[in-house]
Amino acid sequence: MSAKTPEQINEDLLRPLAGVSARYLIVLACFLAVVIAGFTAFGWQVYHGIGVAGIRRPVFWGFYITNFVFWIGLSHAGTLISAILRLANATWRRPVTRCAEVITVFALSIGAMFPIIHLGRPWLFFWLVPYPSERGIWPNIHSPLLWDFFAISTYLLGSGTFLLLPILPDLALVRDRATGLRKKIYTVLAIGWRGTPRQWHRLEKAMQIMAIAVIPVAVSVHSIVSWDFAMAPVPMWHSTIFAPYFVAGAIFSGIAALIIAMALLRKFLHLEEYLLPVHFENLGKLLLVMSLLWVYFVFAERLTTWYGNEPSEMAVFWLTQRGSYSPLFWTMVTCNFLIPFPLLAIKKLRTITGCVIASIGVVIGMWLERFLIIVPALSHKYLPYSWGTYRPTWVEITITAATFAAMAMLYMLFSKFIPIISVWELKWGQHEEPERDSVLLRKDEEATA
Amino acid sequence: MAVPDTIYGLFPGPRSAERGMNGLRDAGVAADKIVVMASEPFEEYSFAQGERTTTMGWLAVCGGVVGGIAGFTLAWYTQTSYPLVTGGMPIVAPWPTGIVTYELTMMGAVLTTVIALLVGSRLPDWSHKLYDPEIAHGKVLIGVVDPSDEARADLENRLRRAGAEKVKATGRFATL
Numbered sequence: 001m002s003a004k005t006p007e008q009i010n011e012d013l014l015r016p017l018a019g020v021s022a023r024y025l026i027v028l029a030c031f032l033a034v035v036i037a038g039f040t041a042f043g044w045q046v047y048h049g050i051g052v053a054g055i056r057r058p059v060f061w062g063f064y065i066t067n068f069v070f071w072i073g074l075s076h077a078g079t080l081i082s083a084i085l086r087l088a089n090a091t092w093r094r095p096v097t098r099c100a101e102v103i104t105v106f107a108l109s110i111g112a113m114f115p116i117i118h119l120g121r122p123w124l125f126f127w128l129v130p131y132p133s134e135r136g137i138w139p140n141i142h143s144p145l146l147w148d149f150f151a152i153s154t155y156l157l158g159s160g161t162f163l164l165l166p167i168l169p170d171l172a173l174v175r176d177r178a179t180g181l182r183k184k185i186y187t188v189l190a191i192g193w194r195g196t197p198r199q200w201h202r203l204e205k206a207m208q209i210m211a212i213a214v215i216p217v218a219v220s221v222h223s224i225v226s227w228d229f230a231m232a233p234v235p236m237w238h239s240t241i242f243a244p245y246f247v248a249g250a251i252f253s254g255i256a257a258l259i260i261a262m263a264l265l266r267k268f269l270h271l272e273e274y275l276l277p278v279h280f281e282n283l284g285k286l287l288l289v290m291s292l293l294w295v296y297f298v299f300a301e302r303l304t305t306w307y308g309n310e311p312s313e314m315a316v317f318w319l320t321q322r323g324s325y326s327p328l329f330w331t332m333v334t335c336n337f338l339i340p341f342p343l344l345a346i347k348k349l350r351t352i353t354g355c356v357i358a359s360i361g362v363v364i365g366m367w368l369e370r371f372l373i374i375v376p377a378l379s380h381k382y383l384p385y386s387w388g389t390y391r392p393t394w395v396e397i398t399i400t401a402a403t404f405a406a407m408a409m410l411y412m413l414f415s416k417f418i419p420i421i422s423v424w425e426l427k428w429g430q431h432e433e434p435e436r437d438s439v440l441l442r443k444d445e446e447a448t449a
Numbered sequence: 450m451a452v453p454d455t456i457y458g459l460f461p462g463p464r465s466a467e468r469g470m471n472g473l474r475d476a477g478v479a480a481d482k483i484v485v486m487a488s489e490p491f492e493e494y495s496f497a498q499g500e501r502t503t504t505m506g507w508l509a510v511c512g513g514v515v516g517g518i519a520g521f522t523l524a525w526y527t528q529t530s531y532p533l534v535t536g537g538m539p540i541v542a543p544w545p546t547g548i549v550t551y552e553l554t555m556m557g558a559v560l561t562t563v564i565a566l567l568v569g570s571r572l573p574d575w576s577h578k579l580y581d582p583e584i585a586h587g588k589v590l591i592g593v594v595d596p597s598d599e600a601r602a603d604l605e606n607r608l609r610r611a612g613a614e615k616v617k618a619t620g621r622f623a624t625l
Contacts, residue, residue: 194580195488197496206565209509209558210562213559
């Protein structure tokens with residue numbers, strides 16, 4: 001990025017907050033319509049019962065739990081990547097971190113809704129919360145589903161604060177430039193931030209601590225999600241590889257989502273001077289590493305199963321490799337490896353477009369991966385007489401589509417109210433650039449003269 | 450809260466702000482009387498050093514310990530209050546108890562860090578304190594709180610000589 005004065009950075013990054021275009025409203029309305037359709041479908045399910053979904057014996061976990069694992073995985077885009085880059089002091093992270101952290105908070109919120117959507121009586125979801133009730137019943141701590149509750153709550157709290165704390169200085173910035181009602185709102189939101197050295201130092205220290213704390217939490221969250229499966233004696237689930245396999249897959253899909261979000265922000269908010277090709281290239285390299293790691297995990301898992309040659313596991317194994325689920329399996333391999341690998345490994349192809357195509361492939365591939373972990377294993381358990389199939393209904397498809405629309409809509413709204421690139425961190429990063437120092441020095445000298 | 454009696458300069462950048470700070474120090478202004486505000490940290494400049502000692506790290510550890518104890522207690526209490534043998538495991542099984550304890554340890558550390566940040570930064574605070582919206586335009590505010598009437602002219606001169614684009618006064622000085 002060429003050296004810019006603080007005022008230029010303010011202008012560029014606060015511009016998206018000023019006013020809305022007709023195009024923005026139309027796109028927002030389209031997403032809102034899909035979200036409303038999703039709520040309607042959910043209302044239909046609540047009214048008529050869970051039977052309107054396609055989940056039935058023996059496949060009790062279908063699209064909803066696929067979406068749960070997928071969205072929780074996608075949430076690893078932000079806080080984890082941002083925390084690692086912050087601790088590694090990677091200077092190129094500055095324009096990227098907030099875009100990433102926002103994905104975490106929204107994806108996690110969406111993902112956490114699915115166990116509730118999946119309940120037969122969703123209005124009783126609070127029974128999962130350990131509180132002294134008149135029933136005298138406490139949740140079963142031995143159940144991995146309860147671990148999810150604790151892990152997701154902790155991760156949501158950590159990610160939320162990791163996102164919100166460094167927003168304070170930018171809220172103050174918007175406050176000082178706003179007028180009327182907007183000024184009043186941002187005054188409340190900025191909670192009196194003034195930018196004293198004491199405040200800056202405390203904020204930096206807090207972010208360091210949070211970065212250290214949030215990395216193991218992020219790892220634990222997806223490990224625990226994997227244990228929802230690995231703790232069950234279901235063919236191809238009961239495996240020690242599941243926790244690292246899920247964590248790697250989560251980071252993989254998270255980076256892909258981040259690249260897509262950054263490309264869209266770059267185009268539609270005109271942030272070409274801030275979200276540079278080098279950011280896509282660096283994230284593309286990271287995506288390439290994760291793609292290779294994903295292949296390694298899939299190979300290790302399948303090799304061990306194949307050598308074990310346990311009949312119930314082999315039934316699921318062949319079902320996915322050359323049976324009725326094989327089209328999905330090979331599409332997953334294509335999307336997660338065969339497409340991204342050349343696009344990301346060959347330097348000439350590792351452009352913004354190349355990274356975005358690879359990322360779209362990875363997001364599709366990772367959703368399929370979650371589906372293929374859950375459904376074939378449940379449909380082909382130990383006894384052949386209990387084998388079955390699964391076909392999603394319009395209710396599940398509509399709710400799934402609505403979550404993608406909700407993610408896009410929330411992201412659009414966020415970028416309209418909060419600077420999507422951290423203004424103060426970007427300015428701070430420029431201290432390290434001699435060109436910027438010379439700009440400031442010249443301004444200083446002019447002022448002195 | 451009323452705005453304190455202050456004289457301050459708005460500097461266009463960190464180098465002139467550094468000169469302004471040095472000027473105030475040369476005039477014998479005590480460190481606790483000098484106020485600094487900026488829209489970015491400028492940690493590499495001495496004017497932005499301020500109070501750097503903090504116990505936030507240790508507080509986070511303490512918060513983690515408290516969270517861990519709470520997590521263990523919760524897991525132990527719920528398991529013994531509604532004893533349920535699952536998969537041949539003992540009632541208070543160490544593995545699941547460890548997971549809940551771990552998650553609440555981290556939650557305790559995170560919550561304590563947030564609280565320590567807010568308390569340490571004296572936030573939230575919507576009272577009418579010294580501030581200048583020009584900070585949002587990249588200016589650095591360097592000023593002196595509650596200076597004597599005799600020192601006012603000298604301080605204003607020092608701030609201007611250092612490169613302050615504007616020198617302003619608040620509180621009783623604003624009306625003089």
